[in-house]
Each structure stands twice: as structure tokens, then as C-alpha cells.
Amino acid sequence: MTVSLPIRIGLIGAGGIADHHLAGYAAIPDRVRVTAVADANPEALKRRTEETGATGYTDFLELVKDPEVDAVDICLPHHLHRSAIIAAAEAGKHILCEKPLCLTAEEATDVREAVQKAGVTLMCAHNQLFMPAVAKAKEILDSGALGTVYEVRTTDSFFNDFDPENMGWRAHAATSGGGEYIDTGYHPTYLLMHLSGGIPTQAFAMMSTHRLKFMEGEDSAQVLVRFDNGSVGQLVTSWAYEAAPGTDRFSAVGEKGSLSSDGSTLRVKIRGEEEQVFESEPIDTFAAEIADFVTCLETGRRPLNTEVEGIAVLGIILAAYQSTRSGKVEHIPAM
């Protein structure tokens, strides 16, 4: 199914991340327009409708019925993703959904059924896949230059200055789905899976609360994942501390060599050959993701990650949380 340009977007949730999404739409005004905005907070709604000239809704269930909307962009707190996806799919709207796709196995089943029954396109907003160093690494891995991949690693840690006053829905498991791991830790999880190229089968995790003690969930996580292609992944993620200087953002080791990156410089070392270095300037990954979403709708091309990958990432996350409780390696069921 293709959509003619300009694609008309209904933005659902007009808080912090919406700034980045709106900048992405504003960068390609001939191809896309924001025609509707929904936010339960009247002040946020007023600011965004004034900024965009879009029709405002306090209830996203009303926005999805707007005939001037082809696709919705869901930027809501995590516990609301499922209901917004289902409402949009049932109204025949295509969907760009911020991470995480949803929070439980039951929600994942509901999301998959609604999207597939409606035949709409859902793209997971996995913006870090649009980093040039990630795209180049994936091209090299897919070319077979490193041979069979044995090991992948990702790190995404920073010193977060959240306090109980400014943390909002992220401090509570009922609205966030957990703690740091299902939030920022979601990024190194989809990146790990993307670089591995396999389907996750087992997870083992240790999670901690080192510093942000007022959170219900963890502020740090270390997770091991086994994939069906034989590769094993390891990730570290934290809001409590920054990674040590020199820590790779991601790396992969295969039978013929390895690659590693700090997020901009990509180093590739094939055994017996000179190291190759690929430099890239940082780009606005949100703008790149939005431009790609528009292209997918225009051409009918499959997004890089749909609900299929979103559900697989959730499978890793749920198994990791279960492993933290059980102290054991957990099987990742097909969801």
C-alpha cells in the first residue's frame, strides 16, 4: 500500500521527543505535513498547534478518526503505546511508534494482530539504526566480509541528572514498563539484534540501582543474549554513570575479523589485512528516521524495523527482566 505525497501526519504526544520529530518533518516540507496533534496536556497542545497550524485534539482516539491524517507518530509514555497503535491501525492509519513498541507479551499479540489485520505499515522508531557508522557496519556484516559473526557488543550509558521532581512517568514501572533498561537500554538492545542478524533465543541479565534510588526500576543493566545464528551479544546500559573513556559504542567479531565504533569512527580489521577506517559526521538520526518513514509510505518499501523486530526486542527485554528475578538464563519464547 502506498500513500501519495505530501503525507499527512497526526502527532500523538507532544512532549520532549516531539521536538526532534517535528524538526524532522520541518526538514522535508514538500514531502510531509503535520496536520493534527493530540496531547492530554492543554498547554503542550496549544504550543504545538500554534507551532504547526495543525488541528488539536486532547483525545488521541479522536485524532485517529481525522480524514486529514494518513499516518500517526506516537510519542506517548510507554504504557499508552498499545492503545494508540491499536486505535490507529483500526482507523487504517500507518504508524511510526517511539520505543518501546509496547510493554508485555499480551500487548505484543494485540499490536501484531491489529497491524496485520489492518494491513497498515508500522515502523519502530529505532533511530540509532540510522547512524552512518551503524549503517556501514551492517553493510559490511551483511556482505560476509567478517564471515560468521561470533560476538556483538553495545554500550549506551550516560550520567542522568533525573531527580524525583523532574522524572515524571519514567520513575514508575506502571507507566515506563520497568526502569532504565526498557527506556534508554532499549537502544543498545535493538542495535545488538541488528548487528547480530539473528533471532534472540536466550537472555541472562544483572540489573542494579547504583545512584537513582528513587526510581522503582533499575538505573543500570548488563545483559547477555544468545541468537539463533550462534552469535552471542553483550550490552551495558546505565543512567547512573558514563561509560569509561575509550569504551566502544558497538563492536562485532566474526571468523575473519572484527569491527568497532565509537558511534562516528568505524574501524574494520580483517585478519592479515590493513585496518580500514570509515569516518562519518554525526547526523540528526530522528530526521533520517522520519525521512525514511515517509519514503516507506510513498514507495511501499518495508521499514528497516517493523512490529516484527519491535516484538523481538521486547522479547529480549522481558526475558532479561525475568532473568534478573530468577537469577537464571531465560529462554526467549516466540511472541
Ligand SMILES: NC(=O)c1ccc[n+]([C@@H]2O[C@H](COP(=O)([O-])OP(=O)(O)OC[C@H]3O[C@@H](n4cnc5c(N)ncnc54)[C@H](O)[C@@H]3O)[C@@H](O)[C@H]2O)c1
Ligand atoms: N529515541 C529516543 O532517543 C527517545 C528519547 C526520548 C524519548 N523517547 C520516547 O518518546 C516517547 C515520549 O517520551 P517523551 O520524553 O517525549 O515524554 P514526555 O513526557 O516529554 O511527553 C509525553 C507527552 O505525552 C502526553 N500525554 C500523556 N498522556 C497522554 C494521553 N493519554 N493522551 C495524549 N497525550 C498524553 C504528555 O502530556 C506529554 O506531552 C517515549 O516512548 C520515550 O521512550 C525516545
